[in-house]
Amino acid sequence: MSDQIKSVRGMPVILPQDIKKWQFVEATARSLLQLYSYNEIRTPVVEKSELFQRTIGQETDIVAKEMYTFQDRKEQSLSLRPEATAGIVRAGIEAGLFYNQSQKFWSIGPMYRYERPQKGRYRQFHQINIEAYGFPGPDIDAEIILLTTRIWKALNLNSLKLEINSLGTPKSRHIHRKELQDYFNSHKEDLDADSLRRLDHNPMRILDSKNPDLQDLIESAPKTIDFLDQASSEHFQALEAILQEHAIEYTLNTRLVRGLDYYTRTVFEWTTDQLGAQATVCGGGRYDELISELGGQATPAIGCAIGLERLIELVDLLDQNQQNDPPKIYIVAVGAQAEGQGLILAEELRDTYSNCSIEMNLGGGSFKQQFKRADKTGADIALIIGEDEIANNTISIKSMQSGEQQKSVKRKDLLDRINQFL
Numbered sequence: 001m002s003d004q005i006k007s008v009r010g011m012p013v014i015l016p017q018d019i020k021k022w023q024f025v026e027a028t029a030r031s032l033l034q035l036y037s038y039n040e041i042r043t044p045v046v047e048k049s050e051l052f053q054r055t056i057g058q059e060t061d062i063v064a065k066e067m068y069t070f071q072d073r074k075e076q077s078l079s080l081r082p083e084a085t086a087g088i089v090r091a092g093i094e095a096g097l098f099y100n101q102s103q104k105f106w107s108i109g110p111m112y113r114y115e116r117p118q119k120g121r122y123r124q125f126h127q128i129n130i131e132a133y134g135f136p137g138p139d140i141d142a143e144i145i146l147l148t149t150r151i152w153k154a155l156n157l158n159s160l161k162l163e164i165n166s167l168g169t170p171k172s173r174h175i176h177r178k179e180l181q182d183y184f185n186s187h188k189e190d191l192d193a194d195s196l197r198r199l200d201h202n203p204m205r206i207l208d209s210k211n212p213d214l215q216d217l218i219e220s221a222p223k224t225i226d227f228l229d230q231a232s233s234e235h236f237q238a239l240e241a242i243l244q245e246h247a248i249e250y251t252l253n254t255r256l257v258r259g260l261d262y263y264t265r266t267v268f269e270w271t272t273d274q275l276g277a278q279a280t281v282c283g284g285g286r287y288d289e290l291i292s293e294l295g296g297q298a299t300p301a302i303g304c305a306i307g308l309e310r311l312i313e314l315v316d317l318l319d320q321n322q323q324n325d326p327p328k329i330y331i332v333a334v335g336a337q338a339e340g341q342g343l344i345l346a347e348e349l350r351d352t353y354s355n356c357s358i359e360m361n362l363g364g365g366s367f368k369q370q371f372k373r374a375d376k377t378g379a380d381i382a383l384i385i386g387e388d389e390i391a392n393n394t395i396s397i398k399s400m401q402s403g404e405q406q407k408s409v410k411r412k413d414l415l416d417r418i419n420q421f422l
């Protein structure tokens, strides 16, 4: 036998036994996104590499270390998307969706980052993205936070904590950056190689470092919040006021800078203490400059992404009971004639009971074998067709859960009678 081909590291399968949880979480999010008037958008998994370099930033870990980049047959450099925002902005500009308009989009799909896989961190993972365009004020920042809060509530999650910060405008960032460079330059001997590399081009990325030896140094570094311009400061205060009005608890985390370069003003993250090191379930913020940087008309923008693997892991911990399976009917048919009748019956049932799951026993077998299969599928009722039923033009019904005696029903009455058993 030839060697078995194994999965690509960090790219797990979602097996049928786990998919119900995914469907439940996705359906919950979908209905709440609709409630807040967001429209779905689907963008390609592959984009030109330059899009991510220019938006997420060359110096970020995502672009510098984690992108799946390849050349196509025309030797253009393409990348699997490491996140969705850049592609949505690119698509929105191309389709003329931003100029003089406001838009609320959401999107779901796989993202790709060449990270070191561990629990909660994968190389293929899934995000729900929520993005809003054309709203300059703090009201939309608050609305997105309220929407995510409502998603956690609907999923019965209460371990998630909100952290917020403001990064200001490019102008205020410029002043902060200078201060930051001076600060880290005066502590150069304490920096690691990664941080030294970032010192000239993008010192704010040093604040993002996970190196435990640097944490004290980072803790005392100049903070963006102390360099905000008047308008950014008012924006942030107004956001805090709305959050307080809605009794949304949050902490100001002045070290929160996010791992992507496109953010301006508000940034936020929802974190949990229940997932070990991979604590961030949702992250986002404003990116008011990005559309003009990519050649569109300047349009204010904000969004966030929920990491589905992490979210679902939390839902898992709480043993949700909301996973309602549709009623399941299994058709047991023994003998060639019965099998033919069974297939006809299955189609009739699918016409009438479209909210049920109907499984016809395929591949023959004795009554005993077929009942065993019915049991294994978790069927609620079995419909039985054997020689007697064919001769008498009847169908026998057996409730699989209650263990009651099976009942015989006239074939013509069956479709009406089934309801009593479901």
Ligand code: HAM
Pocket (backbone or CB within 6 Å): 082, 083, 084, 085, 113, 115, 120, 121, 122, 123, 124, 125, 126, 127, 129, 130, 131, 259, 260, 280, 281, 282, 283, 284, 285, 302, 303, 304, 305, 306, 307, 308, 309, 310
């Ligand atoms: P991000 O913080 O890079 O932001 O990712 C958002 C979320 O995706 C994370 O909080 C985490 O839950 C999940 N995630 C990220 N990487 C992995 C991974 N390797 N394995 C599993 N889950 C992961 C963004 O992607 C921005 N585009 C969010 C945004 C939208 N900002 C504005 N609009």
